[in-house]
Amino acid sequence: MPRLIEYREAIREALDEELARDPMVVVMGEEVAQYNGAYKVTKGLWEKWGDKRMVDTPISEAGFIGMGIGASMLGVRPVMELMFWSFYTVAWDQIVNNAAMVRYMSGGKINCPIVIRGPANGGTNVGATHSHTPENIMASFPGMKCVVPSNAYDAKGLLKAAIRDNDPVMFMESTKLYGEKWDVPANEDLPNGELVIPLGVADVKREGTDLSLIAHGRAVITCLEAAKRLEEEHGIHCEVVDLRTIRPLDEDTIFDSVRKTHKAIYVEEGKPFCGVGAQIAYMIQERCFDDLDAPVLRVNSLDAPAIYSPPLENLQLPYADVIIEKALSIA
Amino acid sequence: MPKALSPNLPSQAPINQALKPSDKVDLYRTMVRIRKFEQRSLNSYQSGKVGGFLHLYIGQESVVVGTQSLLGANDHTITAYRNHGHGLAAGMNMNECMAELYGRATGCSKGKGGSMHYFAPDKNYWGGHGIVAGQTPLGTGLAYGLKYRGLKGCALAFLGDGAVNQGSFHESLNLAALWDLPIIYVIENNGYSMGTSQRRSSAYPSCLAERAEGYGMAWDQFDGTNLYEVRARTQVAIERAHNESKPTLLEIATYRWEGHSVADAMKTVYRTKEEIEKYQREHDPIMVWKEILISENIATEAELKQIDRAAQKEADEAADFAEVSPYPEPESIFDDVYWETDNKTEAGNTGRHFFND
Ligand SMILES: Cc1ncc(C[n+]2csc(CCOP(=O)(O)OP(=O)(O)O)c2C)c(N)n1
Ligand SMILES: [Mg+2]
Numbered sequence: 068m069p070r071l072i073e074y075r076e077a078i079r080e081a082l083d084e085e086l087a088r089d090p091m092v093v094v095m096g097e098e099v100a101q102y103n104g105a106y107k108v109t110k111g112l113w114e115k116w117g118d119k120r121m122v123d124t125p126i127s128e129a130g131f132i133g134m135g136i137g138a139s140m141l142g143v144r145p146v147m148e149l150m151f152w153s154f155y156t157v158a159w160d161q162i163v164n165n166a167a168m169v170r171y172m173s174g175g176k177i178n179c180p181i182v183i184r185g186p187a188n189g190g191t192n193v194g195a196t197h198s199h200t201p202e203n204i205m206a207s208f209p210g211m212k213c214v215v216p217s218n219a220y221d222a223k224g225l226l227k228a229a230i231r232d233n234d235p236v237m238f239m240e241s242t243k244l245y246g247e248k249w250d251v252p253a254n255e256d257l258p259n260g261e262l263v264i265p266l267g268v269a270d271v272k273r274e275g276t277d278l279s280l281i282a283h284g285r286a287v288i289t290c291l292e293a294a295k296r297l298e299e300e301h302g303i304h305c306e307v308v309d310l311r312t313i314r315p316l317d318e319d320t321i322f323d324s325v326r327k328t329h330k331a332i333y334v335e336e337g338k339p340f341c342g343v344g345a346q347i348a349y350m351i352q353e354r355c356f357d358d359l360d361a362p363v364l365r366v367n368s369l370d371a372p373a374i375y376s377p378p379l380e381n382l383q384l385p386y387a388d389v390i391i392e393k394a395l396s397i398a
Numbered sequence: 399m400p401k402a403l404s405p406n407l408p409s410q411a412p413i414n415q416a417l418k419p420s421d422k423v424d425l426y427r428t429m430v431r432i433r434k435f436e437q438r439s440l441n442s443y444q445s446g447k448v449g450g451f452l453h454l455y456i457g458q459e460s461v462v463v464g465t466q467s468l469l470g471a472n473d474h475t476i477t478a479y480r481n482h483g484h485g486l487a488a489g490m491n492m493n494e495c496m497a498e499l500y501g502r503a504t505g506c507s508k509g510k511g512g513s514m515h516y517f518a519p520d521k522n523y524w525g526g527h528g529i530v531a532g533q534t535p536l537g538t539g540l541a542y543g544l545k546y547r548g549l550k551g552c553a554l555a556f557l558g559d560g561a562v563n564q565g566s567f568h569e570s571l572n573l574a575a576l577w578d579l580p581i582i583y584v585i586e587n588n589g590y591s592m593g594t595s596q597r598r599s600s601a602y603p604s605c606l607a608e609r610a611e612g613y614g615m616a617w618d619q620f621d622g623t624n625l626y627e628v629r630a631r632t633q634v635a636i637e638r639a640h641n642e643s644k645p646t647l648l649e650i651a652t653y654r655w656e657g658h659s660v661a662d663a664m665k666t667v668y669r670t671k672e673e674i675e676k677y678q679r680e681h682d683p684i685m686v687w688k689e690i691l692i693s694e695n696i697a698t699e700a701e702l703k704q705i706d707r708a709a710q711k712e713a714d715e716a717a718d719f720a721e722v723s724p725y726p727e728p729e730s731i732f733d734d735v736y737w738e739t740d741n742k743t744e745a746g747n748t749g750r751h752f753f754n755d
Contacts, residue, residue: 174510315751
């Protein structure tokens with residue numbers, strides 16, 4: 068019997084289990100405790116864990132993210148929620164100059180075991196300020212890691228690994244996925260008694276022979292829909308590769324897939340310029356040049372700030388039709 | 399006679415009464431070591447051996463030496479880029495500090511940090527930060543960490559008078575007051591942020607520390623020339639942190655003799671030569687302390703000279719050490735980026751972490 072739980076519940080379970088495992092783990096952010104989280108991800112955790120482990124912060128991202136980084140230098144393991152990843156901008160100096168650089172500048176004397184998590188997605192008609200998808204930005208800084216789970220199972224396992232990791236991990240969720248359900252086995256049904264997915268291991272979400280759709284985050288779900296239709300309507304068998312973590316990156320799974328299918332499209336909700344797809348396409352052409360039967364293509368969010376107007380925002384983000392059209396152009 | 403030399407109450411404070419003669423001499427030695435180190439580093443800078451910026455602390459030594467001398471096993475410090483004094487006062491040695499300036503593998507940060515980024519967490523010293531006020535949330539986090547772990551200690555977060563206008567500092571003040579964190583923010587007010595005087599950069603009622611009122615936080619403001627005063631007044635804040643877990647904002651008046659950094663060609667344009675000389679004459683913390691030691695019959699002029707010479711020798715030897723130290727190996731560029739890759743853990747060995755072609 069599958070155990071279907073929501074993506075948000077999967078994250079909550081990961082937090083709950085890690086709070087239980089390690090007394091140094093503390094969850095902080097705006098409205099995470101008494102309000103149960105802006106998206107109810109942390110529902111019930113304050114009642115269970117109390118004020119010390121579940122901390123409501125003021126609206127003060129630079130201050131509390133920086134404070135969490137400072138505490139992590141002393142061995143506390145804060146899991147910080149950004150109500151929206153979009154608000155990274157006001158905490159950016161703390162994230163990039165302190166969390167990501169302090170180890171290097173100290174010659175390895177310090178490490179920051181901190182997780183910063185929250186939703187990073189468009190598509191909810193909240194305008195450009197609330198619709199940023201900065202995973203390409205996070206992944207471009209050596210010193211930090213970037214994780215983007217596409218489903219509840221991965222979200223739980225990856226978050227547990229992120230909390231145990233001794234480096235700063237930027238963990239990006241999607242409000243569009245919070246209410247979706249996936250099969251996430253209960254711990255007692257798992258061979259190891261718990262679900263931990265190592266960072267840096269991609270996952271082939273669908274096997275195929277004709278074309279590789281490579282993606283991260285919610286774009287993986289869009290790719291799976293496109294793959295299904297490409298098979299049903301056009302007889303094209305797509306493989307769908309989910310990076311799961313962008314940095315560290317599992318490049319072998321990408322290359323293996325491309326060597327099998329000889330064609331690749333990178334799909335992401337971020338913008339095209341210097342996007343994750345730009346990096347992956349570069350790596351594919353460098354390492355799989357002779358295996359390619361077509362140029363590597365990309366599907367991104369359309370290159371303008373996130374538009375509010377609901378029907379247009381739907382067009383701005385990648386959707387199956389666009390992927391199918393691109394796929395047919397190289398099929 | 400300089401004001402700071404007049405007999406005053408701070409010397410009678412219990413924390414100062416508790417000083418043994420040898421402690422007082424040690425305080426002198428630490429200030430002199432910082433100064434000699436920096437004068438020597440200036441020399442190296444001018445002969446092209448040190449890259450980047452060099453922000454000298456000369457003239458301000460009493461602030462860090464006085465405050466640091468009050469700290470115990472669970473007390474931590476963090477500061478900005480003008481940090482050589484803070485590192486040495488925390489117990490770092492001149493060799494590692496000088497070698498860092500020279501960009502050598504033997505430097506305290508293996509040549510990866512440079513002048514602005516000294517660190518010694520083993521000595522509770524957390525850097526050395528280049529972004530103005532960016533260290534203040536980190537300091538707040540050190541205090542949070544102490545409290546979270548149930549340790550009786552405090553954090554001292556130093557910042558400049560220019561840093562008080564950064565949002566991250568105000569956010570820190572709010573968090574510290576809101577959550578009763580054991581922290582002392584120490585504004586080292588040397589009157590200028592680069593070429594901008596305090597009057598031209600900050601709005602304030604009577605002084606910068608008074609801004610603490612807005613957060614319901616205790617504060618104090620005083621002159622930092624005399625170590626007795628620095629110690630007596632800072633001790634109040636430390637006890638508040640230790641015993642009540644409450645923050646304090648201190649503003650300590652001081653003066654930097656040199657330019658903002660060695661590359662500051664304007665150093666006598668935004669302030670007069672007379673002003674600089676007045677501070678050198680009347681507010682040199684080393685001279686002031688020296689006269690106190692002599693007047694208290696703790697040391698003779700000759701004995702203190704001896705300390706000066708030893709510090710000079712130590713600084714010269716540090717420069718020699720730096721000079722002959724190797725540069726870091728090119729491969730080391732990729733060390734100290736991730737804890738997991740450095741420690742060759744399973745996580746560190748999973749997936750690609752570096753993207754060089
Ligand atoms: C965010 C940021 N803005 C500007 C600078 C450049 N800068 C470095 S130090 C400095 C002046 C700071 O003055 P103050 O805080 O008084 O410290 P002091 O140099 O006097 O010790 C400036 C403008 C910087 N390093 N970081
Ligand atoms: Mg200043």
